[in-house]
Amino acid sequence: MxxxxxxxxxxxxxxxxxxxxxxxxxxxxxxxxxxxxxxxxxxxxxxxxxxxxxxxxxxxxxxxxxxxxxxxxxxADGEAPAPEPEAAPAQGREEVLITEPAERLAAELGIPRERLLALGRKVIRRTDVTALAAATDDVGHVDLPRGQPAIARAVAASHADVPAAFVAVRVVVDDAVRRARDAGRAARQLIGLPELTVRALGRLRTPFPVFFGTRLADGTVTARPGAHVGVTVDVGNGLVVPVVRDADRLDLTGIAQRLLAVRLAAMRDGVQERDLAGANIMLALANEPGVVLSRPIVFPGQVCAVALPGTLSEAVPGSEPGSVAFRTVVDIGLAYDHRVVNGRDAVLFLQALKAQLESDDA
CATH class of the missing domain: 2.40.50.100 (RNA polymerase II/Efflux pump adaptor protein, barrel-sandwich hybrid domain)
Known part of the structure; x- marks a missing residue:
């Protein structure tokens, strides 16, 4: 093989x-x-x-x-997969990768390394240590993940300030996934549905300016220039929302380069404050396998947040009578400030996003 x-x-x-x-x-x-x-x-x-x-x-x-x-x-097709070989550890590294935040929390809680290795994971993160500590009777105090207090403040502020509503639409993404793969191969970049969705949101800024605005104290909305899309990133060090600025002007390669850069920075705890400032709409990624729907919060100062969960395989009638075919779909959600956006306009926005993703140039 x-x-x-x-x-x-x-x-x-x-x-x-x-x-x-x-x-x-x-x-x-x-x-x-x-x-x-x-x-x-x-x-x-x-x-x-x-x-x-x-x-x-x-x-x-x-x-x-x-x-x-x-x-x-x-x-090869029809050939039984070989057993997964043991990966040789790099010099000075263990076979199991324990992140630095996980090691620090384990040391604080007095959890020995042997118990971490017994989890059977290839990568052990701070959240794994937290879960292990919570399940252990002799550990009386468990620290929350480092970013959780900030998340708690954002959620509390959102629920206190924004009367949010929610709607979702199903999008067929077989062609979009294929186009993303082809674009990634041509540009030598990792391009998928998140990058396509960021670009599609950028294109909606002109026809739907209110969705990229800010509600003022007098109840009016100011339309902020540019589509600056905050994208959630969580690589085990806590959630951050870096911003893809001017998504309405970037091509897929530029968006992919920006997202890859911030993912790498997040892995090294190197995300800077300037990376997080200026978003006027948010894309919340919950695209882990098995996640079928996600309802994000709407940050104060923004009007809406778009949720991209995982893809699903949906059975549909086949081309032959009595046959069954399958297509790949995703249920994209929109949480929105109901003081600013009514239900009809929210549906129109999602339908326009769906049309962008299902179009030939998505």
């Missing part, structure tokens, strides 16, 4: 960091599909599959991998 190996991307490095898998373990890949993102000393690069089949991971996210080393294996 063919390996997925790390190519030599520049002459200075002998190791790269595996930042993110673009395809889950056991997922189907096609030759030419991006399967992983690695970080060199100079840039981030996508690694593409050279063969079609089922991908099995051989290295974990966050691990340091030698140039030329296999990080995955692709089994």
């Amino acid at each position: 063919p390996d997925v190996r790390l190519p030599k991307l520049n002459n200075n490095d002998v190791h790269y960091v595996l930042v993110e898998w673009a395809v889950p373990d056991g997922g189907l890949v096609r030759a030419g599909d991006p399967v992983a993102v690695v970080e060199t000393s100079k840039a981030t690069e996508e690694i593409v599959a050279e063969h079609t089949g089922v991908l099995r991971h051989m290295a974990r996210e966050g691990s340091e991998c030698a140039v030329g080393a296999p990080i995955g294996v692709v089994s």
Whole structure:
């Protein structure tokens, strides 16, 4: 079975960091599909599959991998996938990756490393330590995740100030996913539904200016210039909402580069205050497998928040009588300030977003 190996991307490095898998373990890949993102000393690069089949991971996210080393294996159609090999730990690193915030909290709570390793996870985050502590009788005090107090303040302020309503629409995304994959391959960027949705929101700023405005104390709304989309990012260090500024002017590659940069910064606790300022609409990502609907909060100062949950496989009548076909859908939600937006306009906004994502140039 063919390996997925790390190519030599520049002459200075002998190791790269595996930042993110673009395809889950056991997922189907096609030759030419991006399967992983690695970080060199100079840039981030996508690694593409050279063969079609089922991908099995051989290295974990966050691990340091030698140039030329296999990080995955692709089994051919009809061939039983090989057992997942043991990933050789990088020099000076353990097989299980324990994040620094998780190590600090475990030390504060007196939880030994052996109990963390017994969780059986490849990556152990602060939230895993919190859950372990909560389930342990002899630990009487558990700190909340570091970002939770700030989240609590934002939620309390939202519920106190914004009388929010909610509506959702189902979007068929088979073509959008294909277009995103093709665009990502052409631009050598990781492009998916989040990037497409940010661009689609940018295009809606002109026909729906109120949705990008701010409600003033006198009840009027000021339409703020530009589509500045805050996108939720949580890589285990707490939720942050960095801003993709001027999404109405950026192409897919620019949006993808911006989102990748802030994801990497969030992994290193390196998100700056300037990265978080100026959003006039929010895209809340809840696109983990199994999440079918999400209702975000509306931050004070904004009019609405769009939720992008996970995709679903929906059965529909097939082309032949009595046959069944399947399509990929996602239920995109809109939470909105009912003082500013009425239900009809909220539905029109979502229908326009749906049309953008389902159109040929989404």
